[in-house]
Amino acid sequence: MEHTVVSASKFNAWFGDNHVVKDVTIGIEKNQVIAVMGPSGCGKTTFLRCINRMHELIPGATAKGSLKLYDDEVYTMNPIYVRYKIGMVFQRPNPFPNLSIYDNVVAGYKLNGLKMAKADMDVIVEKSLTSAALWKEVKDSLHKKGTFLSGGQQQRLCIARAIAMEPEVILFDEPTSALDPISTSSVEQLFHELKENYTLIIVTHNMQQAARVSDKTAFFYMGELVEFDDTKQMFTAPTDVRTQNYITGRFS
C-alpha cells in the first residue's frame, strides 16, 4: 500500500448535530481517478470537502477520525499547506471575475504572496493551461477577463488554476453538472490526461460519467461508504444490494 495517497479510517463529519459522514474507511492510490457517487445528501460532497479541510470553514461543521495524506494526519497539518497539496475544483466555474485569464492561473501564487520572476510565471501559465487543454483557445487573449470564456472554458481555467499549484491530489465537486454535453466531454477527456501526474477524486451525480472516467468508484449512502471497488466490478457485479439498487435506478 505504499502508493496510497489519501487514506481515511473511521472518519466522521457533522453539521451541528447532523451526522453526515459515518465511519468512512478508504484508501486512495496514486495516479488514479476515483469517482464518488451516491444519492443527494449521502455525504459524498462533505467527505470530499473534508479531505482538504474546506468542511471546517462552515460554521458548526466538525470532523473526527483519521484522514491522512501519505503518512501525515491532515487534521494536525497546517490547513494552508493541506490546501496547497490538495487542490479543488467546484461545481460552478468560479474564476475570479476581477482577474485576467493569466492572473487567474497564477492566482494561487499571488494569493499566497509567493514572489517569482515574470518568466517563471509565464512558464507556469502556459504549462497549466496546456495541461488543462485550454492553451490553444486562450493563448491570444491571456489578459482578458476570465469571465468572458464559455462555461466549459471557465471550468478548465479553474482546473488550470488548481494544477498551477502542482498539488498531489485534485478534488472535483460535481465538476460538470453546470456544463453542457460538449464542455462535459472535454473536461472528462482531461481527466484521463491529468491522472498521469495527479490523483483525482471526483464527486458525480452522473453514473455514466463515473463509469466512463474512473478507475475506482466509491458508493456513499446515508453517510456510509457502502462499497469501494474497481469501477468495472462495481457496475457489473456490485456486492451490496444498495449499490445494485442505485445503479439499476431503483432509487436515486
Next chain:
Amino acid sequence: MKNKRLDLSYTQMKWETVFRRILIFMSVILVLIVIGILITLIIESMPSIKSLGIGYLWGKVWDPVANIYGAYPFLIGTLLTSFIALILSIPFSYAVSIYLGEYNPKGWLSNLLKNSIELIAAVPSIIYGFWGLFVLVPVIRTFEAKIGVAPYGIGIFTASLVLAVMIIPYAASLGITLIRMVPSPLKEGAYALGATRFEVIRSVIMPYTRSGLFAGVLLSLGRALGETMAVTMLIGNTSTLAHTFKDLIFGPSNTMASVIANEFTEADHTVYLSALIELGLVLFFVTVIINLIGKRIITRFTNS
C-alpha cells in the same frame, strides 16, 4: 521547494492570527466605548437618582426653579414624535424602495431619485429646522386654525412631519438594496405562473425582504428617537404636559433630546444638571429597549 512552501504556510498562519487579533481588538474597543458612555451617564446621574428616586420617571412636572424634576412629559414627547414620524415615513420609504428596487432599478431617473433620497440624509438637521420654521410652521398654523386648535404652528405634529422626511432615506436605501437583491429566478417563477408585477411584489418580494425592510424601519426609528436639532427648533419647548390629546399633538411640547439641548447651558446646580443627564440615560435605555424589541420581531419574521 516543498519545505519552503511549508515554512511559508506557517508564516501565512501567523499573519492570519495577527490579522484576526487586530479585528477582535477593533471590535472590542467599540464595545468598550458604548459601555464607557453608559457608565459615565450612570455616574453623572447619580445625584439626581439619589435625590429624586424612581418617581423621576413618571413625575409629570418639570420645574427647575422649584427643583421638581419629572421625565414623563419628555418620555411621552419623544415617543409620540418618533412614532408619528415613523408612521408618516413608512409609506414613503416602502413606496420608494419598491419603485426603485423593482419597477425602475436602472437608468438616469432611477439614479437621480436614489441620489436625491440619499441626499435627504446628508442635509444637516439645522437646515431642516430652519425650513420647518419658515415654510412648514405658517402652513401648519393655517391648518390648525381651520381644524379649531390653538394655532401655535410649532409642536409635536410639526416636528414629526420634518422628522418623517429626515428618516425616510434610512429605511428607503436599505429597502432599495434588499429588493434589488431578490434572486430573479424567484421572481421569474411567479411571473411564469401569470402573476402581475403587483402580485410578484406582494407574494414574492415582500415575504422575502420582510425582515430586512423592518430592520430599515428600525434604523429610521433609532434616528428619530435621538434627533435633536430640528426637533428642538420645531417642538415649541414647553415642559408642561397638555391635558387633551389634540393639544398634545398640535400644541408645543418637548422631547428628551430637546430638553437636554435647551437647558444644558442653564443648569446651574448639581441636581438640575444631573437630572438632565439622567434624561440622557433614560433616552439611552428607551433606544436600547426599542431596538431589542425590534430584533425580536425580526427573528420571529425570519423564522416563520
